[in-house]
Amino acid sequence: MSEPNSYDVALIGAGIVGLATAYQLSRISPKLKIAILEKEEGPARHQTGHNSGVIHSGIYYKPGGSKALNCAKGYRYLLGFARQHDIPHDICGKVIVATRAEEQPRLRGILERGRANGMQGVKIISAGECREIEPHVNALEAIWVPQAGIIDYKAVAERYLHLVLEKGGKAYFSEPVLKIGRQPNGKMLVQTEKQALQARLVISCAGLYADKMAKQTTPGLGLQILPFRGEYYELKPERQHLVNNLVYPVPNPNFPFLGVHYTRMIHGGIEAGPNAVLAFAREGYSRWDVNYKELLETLSFPGFQQIARKYWRDGLGELYRSYSKAAFVRALQHLIPEVGEADLQRGGAGVRAMACAPDGTLIDDFRILEQKGAIHVCNAPSPAATASLAIGETVAQKALKQL
Template sequence: MIDVTIIGGGIVGLATALQLKQQRPDLTIVLIEKEPAVARHQTGHNSGVIHSGLYYKPGSLKATNCIRGYQLLLDFCNAEGIAYDLCGKIVVATKQEEIPQLDMLHTRGQQNGLGGLRRMSLAELREIEPHVNGVAGMFVPQTGIIDYKEVSDKYAEKFQALGGEIRLAERVEQVTPGNSISIVVTDKNRYETKLVVNCAGLYSDKIAQLTQRDAVDVRIIPFRGEYFKIRPEKEYLVKNLIYPVPDPNFPFLGVHFTRMIHGGVEAGPNAVLAFQREGYTKSDINLKELFETLSWPGFQKVAAKYWQTGLGEMYRSFSKAAFTRALQELIPDVQENDLESGGAGVRAQACDRTGGLLDDFAILETDKAINVVNAPSPAATSSLAIGQTVSEKVLARF
């Protein structure tokens, strides 16, 4: 008999497993991951940014978990010898009408406890990033860079050293909740468990439906973010991290520049609908999953509301010249031939039936299951705090 079965071996599932095992070494905990290694999807494809908590509504789960998780992450990395760099970032208003939103971010950052935020003129911005362009900006000293795959591997190593078990290359096919136990059936095994914890990322809604049947009224909509890399000889254009002022109506941060912890500079991402949940390229298409997305009433409302934004993102996906123009708003010296193809990630964005794109972390509970159904950015930065939050919910049952 297993006490807790965790589904999903991304950074949130691993952090939850580790936090649980550290707090209750006596519990039998098994983590099931469908891939042959951990951190293969959102965790392994993200841009490696340590987020400060600047953007998030004060008091929200995102804000509280990001700020708590930020310090937990740094403490963990210091203890385990994992490299990171708190290089700071600048947020740049490229036009006058973005100034009120920049002011709002400055206020929000202060409300979230960020010290050292500095409003800057263009001349001051150029002391930090000589090639940037804009009308005003802000320096955020807390932002950094890291390799979250390395962090995830260390979570897994420590969890297993404490006696936790990780089952790789097993796909969960069925969850049958019972009165005292639930049955989790994979393509290889059958597990009897007292509690299921769902951290399945891009498939979190599917797993939640297995545990709650028709009670889950959100769907994961997969958005692909495509990156370019700046050619090595032009990397001098970017010192650290350069972000635009984000569109307050859209849960994405816009194309930006990110220096990577292992070297190189990424430029992007855009945000386009992926045609399957793990659709990392334009040619990745799963007709069943695409139909599920297009037929979801919430997505139809999102598409009707944001179709112009969506078309712009799609155009940039197919036009390197258009992508370059978007980047030139921040750094005019970037030219199309300075960019070479980079990677891509897929964001699991929960969308409710009314067309709401869930902006905050969302956790649904039943007697037999705890479902993390929305854990977008800054989930990696927040991972140990989310793990702590979920662990508290688990331990209340034991």
Template sequence: MKRFDVVVVGGGIVGLATALNLLKSKPTLRLLLLEKENAYAAHQTGHNSGVIHSGLYYKPGSLKATNCINGYHMLLDFCRENEVPFELCGKIVVATSKEQLPLLENLYNRGIENGLGGLEKLNVGQMKEIEPHVSGIAGIKVPQTGIIDYTTVSLKYAEKIQELGGELHLSEKVTSISELNCVSTVVTTKGSYDTTLVINCAGLYSDKVAELTENEKINVKIVPFRGEYFELKPEKRHLVKHLIYPVPDPNFPFLGVHFTRMIGGGVEAGPNAVLAFKREGYTKLAFNFSELSETLRWPGFQKVAAKYWKTGLGEYYRSFSKAAFTKALQELIPEIQKEDLIPGGAGVRAQACDREGGLLDDFSILENKQAINVCNAPSPAATSSLAIGKTVSEMALKRL
């Protein structure tokens, strides 16, 4: 049986960034990364909208805020060094009603507290200069926001890991983890490996892998939310010059439907946020009875559903009604018509929900004797990947 210092579970962008940071810090480390799919970045990383987030939204001092801002600069430096294409096109956040003005002001103040330079408050005329087709009563310009392909970034991380001597195994799913005399044995569908430390970056299954290392239930459950996108027809792409976001609902860890230019061309519109009936359920009909049943039985989800059922029904209505989806987009760009939209992709967000009904907004990293478990790493985890990886690798190196 092969022995490693660290086994990383999960070949998404956070797992790859963690492995890369570990090997950069300690090149002699014997490191193995396991990914159950036959490609890297197969789930959350490869299904997101490719936005480089600035750190505007996050509570100052939170893990999200610090990792996003640090990770932003680390990501751009990495891309410049390795010729990964990106574009800092900027975005505007638009208030469409008087009720949203205090929330917009709060966002502006958060951005200032988080150290963002160049933020600008916009009146209607100034917004029209940036985005001639937008509708709103006030806005914020955020010049730091950009676009990128995170699958391309992930593949470059993987290339660097191999150059540094790390082992990467695809199509190898972890089935059990046991511990004896301070050595963990990770059993997969293809073999077993001894290791001093397990690092869990399993995304949509991070709670399941955490329970393998805890040998008991943990206090959070991953609840999958699917986000569905449309794309603008080519002849309508001129309606969006940069990125256009609404003022987000502070009760939810989602940013609302927005318009995103893509690094490969085109403009995405969305996403909504509906409960997925399967953890890797990218279509409306994707269904797994066991996983859905587990979600519905979770006390925390039951409390969320009881409190926000009206909002949830609205999201489902928009999921099945193109007219309703179009109406939401028209709040930002009134010229958009139903026939301007063609079906786009979908992603599933791994949203951690605690037993008390809290939708975890911040990153959550749990440690135990065997492992470091990254149990909640939603957006902006891709932007923050190198910073999260550095944080986790520093935790790991203290134990090795």
């Protein structure tokens, strides 16, 4: 039997985090032989290509945590990269809006976090000042976040890939990884549907299948990915004047998502959403997509059962909004009362990969597992796209220590 193709690094997953990692590796150490393995026909086909394109400012994250630190660094890196490579983006700012009195103390808590994270220019604004920025928004008061923006993350990921290939990297698309193992010579063997690759180091950035890849080398991983679908509506063209840029609610402290909001897209149009409902398949972009094996894995996982007990009321509300346009619109009307059912048409959907421990703890921060011969990005939730170059740099530095 012929010797398998040999590389320094075999990187699994061509989403934005995987490609940012490959780019950082090729930039820091151009002589490395890098292979990118991706089960889809091209890059950025899942979380990267289905998100709303927001450049996150870092205002929500716990000061000193890896989300806050990577978002701040990644934000600077991303803007520099976008300017250097002429990727469309706009630092348009956003408002976080309190529509009820009980939300005002939480609004101030968000402001304090933003300032603790070193953000400049964030401030509380009055209802009148908010209307000057977003004339149709219903606000008691709001936070103005000048750092927030929008970008085309798929274009960013494609540029990362282009730069890796320019440096001699190889990309193998339509090649699902079946198995990762260690050879007697100490090198890692990666088996796809089409070939076997040998590598000194395997890096997995597999998103919705991050746990599956990590368990190949760490059977007792201790976390599972839960898929939550986020569905969007779009404002019809004649009603897009209702939103100028980005309008967010004060997050519900009892639910681990930001809540439905309005987002101007970099290539035009206004998205409204997303909700957050359990997907019945890891790549269940439609309400009708069901993978019974994956659904059973989710429902039988003790961590999911704990979450269901804790959040069942909120979860039922989200599920109801998934099937009822009227209920979805009522949630949106808290921010912009003028929006009606006739103003919205169904848009796209994305699926978030939520890492959960067996005790029901949602792993909120980035989680990178490192062992000899393998590095697994086990959890990279939002703001991973904004922070992609910072996460990629961190993983690349870990990789270079092994190499």
